[in-house]
Amino acid sequence: MDIKKIEDGFRLILEGLGENPNREGLLKTPERVAKMYSELLSGLDSKENEKDILATQFVEKYDEMILLKDIPVTSICEHHFLPFTGVAHVAYVPGNRIAGLSKLARAVDFYAHRPQVQERLTTQIAELIHRSLEPQGVGVVMECVHTCMTIRGIKKTGSVMFTSKLIGTFKSNATTRAEFMSLIGKR
């Protein structure tokens, strides 16, 4: 990531807005904004490989649903570069391997911390779990508030966007799907 370039670019935005980037209050703003983007979009700079995220696995005879609910999500909408925030619910029914719960949360952050659309984010999380753990099924549901829709444009404050990606038993088995939806309070 080229921090200097982000700073220069933000200085141009300030100038474009008719502001004086050299006035006291704004002097360090480009630096702060660059730092903020490097944090919010750290996935772009990550040395982490997606294969490593769920690499620590345990063989376990457990064939019921494992659900991590209400995982906080902060991401950046790639169309407006404004944040969208909310929660992800991530569930799977294991094949013969399980992963640590915190690793599921890490998978969410790994994909959230880059320019995103919620639909793709939801799919990427589900597909990573599917590829890495070869479970019987995966379900990911996300509910997020998009500031590009609540503070600008049509200004629909309070509207929440739901997305889901269901794979394997979550898609084919109505009982599994219903259990998932009921556990996350959607039925």
Ligand code: ZN
């Ligand atoms: Zn947007």
